Amino acid sequence: MTATFLAMLAREMRVLRRTFVATFLRVVLQPLLFVFVFAYVIPKIGGSGLAAGGGSFATVLVPGLVASAVVMQGLLAVIFPLTMELSWQRSIVDRVLAPLPVPLLALEKIVAASVQALVGGLLVFPAVLLVHAKGQAPRVHVDNWPMFAVVLVAGAVLASAAGLFFGTVVDPRQIQVLFALVLLPMTMLGCVYYPWAALGHIRWLQIAVLANPMVYLSEGLRATLTPQLAHMPAAAFLAVLVAGAVVLCALATRTFTRRVLT
Amino acid sequence: MSEEPPAVQAAALGKTYRGTGGEVAAVRGLDLRIGHGEFFGLLGPNGAGKSTTIGMLTTLVRPTSGRASVCGIDVARRPVEVKRRIGVVSQNNTLDQEVTVAENLEFRGRYFGMRRALARDRSDELLAAFALTDRRAAMPAQLSGGQAKRLMICRALVHRPEVLFLDEPTAGLDPQTRIHLWDTLRTLQAQGQSVLLTTHYLEEAEALCDRVAIIDHGTLLACDTVARLKGTGGSLETVFLNLTGREYRQ
Numbered sequence: 196m197t198a199t200f201l202a203m204l205a206r207e208m209r210v211l212r213r214t215f216v217a218t219f220l221r222v223v224l225q226p227l228l229f230v231f232v233f234a235y236v237i238p239k240i241g242g243s244g245l246a247a248g249g250g251s252f253a254t255v256l257v258p259g260l261v262a263s264a265v266v267m268q269g270l271l272a273v274i275f276p277l278t279m280e281l282s283w284q285r286s287i288v289d290r291v292l293a294p295l296p297v298p299l300l301a302l303e304k305i306v307a308a309s310v311q312a313l314v315g316g317l318l319v320f321p322a323v324l325l326v327h328a329k330g331q332a333p334r335v336h337v338d339n340w341p342m343f344a345v346v347l348v349a350g351a352v353l354a355s356a357a358g359l360f361f362g363t364v365v366d367p368r369q370i371q372v373l374f375a376l377v378l379l380p381m382t383m384l385g386c387v388y389y390p391w392a393a394l395g396h397i398r399w400l401q402i403a404v405l406a407n408p409m410v411y412l413s414e415g416l417r418a419t420l421t422p423q424l425a426h427m428p429a430a431a432f433l434a435v436l437v438a439g440a441v442v443l444c445a446l447a448t449r450t451f452t453r454r455v456l457t
Numbered sequence: 458m459s460e461e462p463p464a465v466q467a468a469a470l471g472k473t474y475r476g477t478g479g480e481v482a483a484v485r486g487l488d489l490r491i492g493h494g495e496f497f498g499l500l501g502p503n504g505a506g507k508s509t510t511i512g513m514l515t516t517l518v519r520p521t522s523g524r525a526s527v528c529g530i531d532v533a534r535r536p537v538e539v540k541r542r543i544g545v546v547s548q549n550n551t552l553d554q555e556v557t558v559a560e561n562l563e564f565r566g567r568y569f570g571m572r573r574a575l576a577r578d579r580s581d582e583l584l585a586a587f588a589l590t591d592r593r594a595a596m597p598a599q600l601s602g603g604q605a606k607r608l609m610i611c612r613a614l615v616h617r618p619e620v621l622f623l624d625e626p627t628a629g630l631d632p633q634t635r636i637h638l639w640d641t642l643r644t645l646q647a648q649g650q651s652v653l654l655t656t657h658y659l660e661e662a663e664a665l666c667d668r669v670a671i672i673d674h675g676t677l678l679a680c681d682t683v684a685r686l687k688g689t690g691g692s693l694e695t696v697f698l699n700l701t702g703r704e705y706r707q
Contacts (some may be wrong), residue, residue, distance in 0.1 A: 196537070198567070198569065198570045199568050199569070199605075202564060202567035203568065205564075205567065206553075206556065206564045206567075209556060209564075210555045210556065211559065213555075218655065254478040276555070279554065284549045284550050284551060285547075285549055285551055286550075286551050286552065286553060286554055287551075287552045288545075288547055289551050289552065289561075289565075289612075290544075290548075290553075291517065292515070292516075292517075292540055292545055293540065293565075293568035293569070294537050294538075294541045294568065294569060294570075295535070295537065295568070296537055296541045324514075366521050414616070453516075456516075456517060456518070456519055457474075457512060457517065457518040457519065
């Protein structure tokens with residue numbers, strides 16, 4: 196069974212190798228343009244470059260944009276292929292007929308997408324770290340490496356499991372609607388561009404965004420990459436990221452199994 | 458000495474789909490017994506329950522009543538063990554569209570525990586046997602209908618299954634390709650491969666099968682050798698139409 200699981204992961208990596216440039220250009224381009232405009236162009240043309248919550252805007256953006264890349268890549272790495280595999284030809288049957296319990300096939304999809312999410316996050320990291328105007332360099336420093344790793348991995352698994360869940364419950368023809376109604380608000384209101392503590396000025400919004408899982412990954416990375424900035428307590432983001440990853444894995448495994456077995 | 462379990466067995470096997478529109482019984486109390494090395498045909502008009510039956514026997518559809526086993530292994534209780542013993546050629550093109558023709562076979566071998574080199578050798582062997590060697594680097598979307606079907610048969614054979622399931626294998630293929638596929642299937646038959654084939658082409662059942670079962674509305678109507686069935690009513694077509702009715706179905 197382990198050999199089957201590993202062979203399926205090898206297949207995912209083979210596909211990824213073939214589409215690497217296109218896949219990760221998509222991941223890196225948006226955050227790269229964002230830091231170029233807000234950490235380079237705006238300060239150059241007279242904007243302050245200062246962010247809510249203190250520090251340069253670039254400092255606030257680094258953890259936020261890495262979090263956003265991890266979540267987006269985790270979601271898309273599952274949803275895009277799955278909509279094809281579950282379409283009328285049902286090419287998912289190719290994998291379902293392998294000697295592996297169907298819930299483990301679901302977990303394999305989550306693991307493969309999590310790897311892609313982590314690669315996406317790690318590629319975005321240098322891009323957003325290095326692009327900025329003079330004097331606007333982000334101050335990034337990791338004190339607690341184990342916590343950084345836990346936050347990153349739990350965030351990647353949570354996003355991938357959410358991708359599998361949405362991919363199995365949403366009609367493939369409605370995926371565009373999912374992007375517009377879920378992914379865009381998730382990013383804009385995910386504490387990517389501002390720290391959660393700064394939302395104290397808009398108390399109702401600060402409470403409302405707690406329903407957004409992206410907030411916990413942004414804040415988790417903020418706490419580990421830029422601890423000098425105000426951030427959410429570690430117990431809060433760790434609990435939500437880890438528990439959320441576990442619950443969503445269980446849920447997505449069930450919805451996937453129900454979708455592929457009649 | 459205990460008797461070897463049959464290649465496929467179904468006892469009072471049933472599937473009822475429950476949806477918003479109510480319940481639909483696709484298969485009702487089906488009994489089947491297919492021996493090792495037998496080429497067995499499941500014959501029926503569109504919507505008779507053939508694909509649902511094959512779905513249940515291959516672990517993709519969960520039965521709602523009765524039992525079924527492959528080589529004595531219960532399909533609902535031990536699906537992974539069943540999957541190790543079966544090869545499936547489904548009606549749709551379910552090839553992995555993200556990898557090449559050769560990789561479809563290599564990865565299939567690796568899913569079944571073959572080492573990389575062995576999986577590659579087996580893939581080469583099957584591509585040669587099914588005249589697909591020159592298409593090995595192509596993507597499945599670039600194959601013709603007949604080539605795709607041949608590749609699906611190769612994929613189903615990679616791990617040398619004990620029972621091969623073919624769901625409408627020649628549907629939508631031109632006559633030349635169909636006859637070529639029949640030759641391929643006859644070769645497998647000569648090698649002693651146990652096969653369950655569903656079809657609604659009567660000549661296909663007649664050309665290939667040792668025994669056929671005729672089903673309609675999810676119920677078994679007849680099960681015997683082609684010769685004996687023909688003896689009851691003239692041609693297989695007459696027997697088929699007498700059992701399943703002559704009215705046009707949408």
